Amino acid sequence: MILLHDNKCDFCGTCVGVCPENCIDLGEAELNIDHQICTMCYKCVWICPVEALFAEKVK
Template identity: 45%
Template sequence: MAFVITSECITERAADCVEVCPVDCITLGKDQFLIDPNTCIDCGACEVVCPVEAIYFEEEVPEGERASILKAKTYFGIQ
């Protein structure tokens, strides 16, 4: 998994990240946008346009947001 969208996105629906993604790996889940790690090419285009700064490289996800990693993995069926 490369990039992760954290809980700051739960109230955000601007979808700037979706629009700039060259491989269409961002989808709206139950309550927020999520990045499919199977499709993501690690380009970082989504990270720089996020209006609420909710997107992080997996290793840089803040400690209090680590559940976002599991949320994305579960959504996309990754163990």
């Protein structure tokens, strides 16, 4: 599952731009990932300019 460090995120939306599944929802100061749609492609993790997104394995 892709998770967010809230205190690192600058809400710039770069991850939204590269997300092929359109599963990231960005507000003024909130970012939500729809884990039902996310395919764990990691593009958002790699593109994030502040390393706010990270992947965690779910049992």
